[in-house]
Amino acid sequence: MLTRKQHELLRFIQERLKESGVPPSFDEMKEALDLKSKSGIHRLITALEERGFIRRLPNRARALEVIKQPEQSAGPQRGKFSPSVIEGSLGRARPAPSDDETVMPVAVPLMGRIAAGVPREAIEHRTATVSVPPEMLTRGEHYALEVRGDSMIEAGILEGDLALIRRGEAAETGDIIVALIDDEEATLKRLRKRGTSIALEAANPAYETRVLGPDRVRIQGKLIGLIRRY
Numbered sequence: 001m002l003t004r005k006q007h008e009l010l011r012f013i014q015e016r017l018k019e020s021g022v023p024p025s026f027d028e029m030k031e032a033l034d035l036k037s038k039s040g041i042h043r044l045i046t047a048l049e050e051r052g053f054i055r056r057l058p059n060r061a062r063a064l065e066v067i068k069q070p071e072q073s074a075g076p077q078r079g080k081f082s083p084s085v086i087e088g089s090l091g092r093a094r095p096a097p098s099d100d101e102t103v104m105p106v107a108v109p110l111m112g113r114i115a116a117g118v119p120r121e122a123i124e125h126r127t128a129t130v131s132v133p134p135e136m137l138t139r140g141e142h143y144a145l146e147v148r149g150d151s152m153i154e155a156g157i158l159e160g161d162l163a164l165i166r167r168g169e170a171a172e173t174g175d176i177i178v179a180l181i182d183d184e185e186a187t188l189k190r191l192r193k194r195g196t197s198i199a200l201e202a203a204n205p206a207y208e209t210r211v212l213g214p215d216r217v218r219i220q221g222k223l224i225g226l227i228r229r230y
Contacts, residue, residue: 006036023064050138103133110144117149137224141167155203165221176223
């Protein structure tokens with residue numbers, strides 16, 4: 001089920017594609033939805049993509065494709081929100097709020113730091129919680145990690161960012177994942193599958209790609225969003 005803003009954005013993209021064959025820019029989306037920043041649009045786009053309504057086409061600017069439309073019964077009503085909300089301590093989905101229920105930020109556990117550079121010790125302990133808007137999250141269990149290093153800067157991931165991770169052991173080639181190496185080191189890298197081997201690819205030419213056997217790498221989740229603190 002989509003939130004009102006997600007539904008409005010999906011409808012706006014679909015209408016623009018029908019009119020001109022070209023998807024709208026982030027500035028146009030921001031203005032159409034009356035949002036204050038493009039980061040809000042980015043979160044909505046990510047949520048729609050995660051839910052299978054749109055697809056971003058690689059290597060093409062402003063390339064969006066609408067894959068499906070929501071069910072008619074799922075269409076939003078003015079003044080009514082229906083986001084998928086995650087329980088704070090566990091990060092598991094619960095039913096959408098009722099009309100008179102306030103949608104609150106979700107408390108996601110902060111599990112320490114992750115290396116976007118040289119791998120560091122494995123992450124094990126919860127250190128705090130982070131308040132996250134529910135629209136940034138998808139179904140499942142989530143946690144956050146503070147990024148250290150610069151190996152993913154060309155993917156827009158900077159030192160000090162909080163990486164939002166959906167916990168899981170499955171990922172596809174191209175996903176940015178939390179990789180646990182030899183049960184000792186953890187790092188944030190892009191996953192590339194090369195036959196039976198696993199390549200952990202940096203987004204910075206100063207760092208080499210590490211190619212490891214599948215028995216040496218355990219996937220602990222994949223990146224779904226970022227929080228940047230100024």
